[in-house]
Amino acid sequence: GAVVSQHPSWVICKSGTSVKIECRSLDFQATTMFWYRQFPKQSLMLMATSNEGSKATYEQGVEKDKFLINHASLTLSTLTVTSAHPEDSSFYICSARVAAGNTEAFFGQGTRLTVV
């Protein structure tokens, strides 16, 4: 299947600082990328949908000023957690759809964020 690379795989940061997570589609162009958050032993919660060159669409209850998403190219989307707090500690995962209209999506390996 297609490869989606997410970096870093884990990060520890101090409360109040910002953290950027990158999601790259390595062997295809992704017009749409999705960002999820997953708590332990729970399913994936969609945070936002990002389309290349346009503003991200956030799910209800997700603070867009706290979770900044940029999709500057067809192969790269970034999620920046601003002014991180311990409650933001979670597993963040991105996914990318292979082609417009094709709903088959592949996931990155996830980023474990710990805010201390």
Place this chain on the structure above:
Amino acid sequence: QKEVEQDPGPLSVPEGAIVSLNCTYSNSAFQYFMWYRQYSRKGPELLMYTYSSGNKEDGRFTAQVDKSSKYISLFIRDSQPSDSATYLCAMSTTSGTYKYIFGTGTRLKVLA
């Protein structure tokens, strides 16, 4: 009622057993159905992707979709300890952002 229901398990089976994993859903607009496998602290890995009702087979895995009952299944034959993971069903519609709605995932443990 959640849009997608999935028994969280855990489900423990002996090596070699046939495993049946299931999801039910309430939204008849769902047309695409996926099964993902997720190992601990890793991203989900796509196993099966189906569009129509019926069966789809890939190696030891068979995905089954019954749209009339709003019920999907994943069967694993000759289960191996390496199959121990969380299995997530996901579904989406054919319009809009095609966003996925996930089940809670079923934790499977295959005992050697």
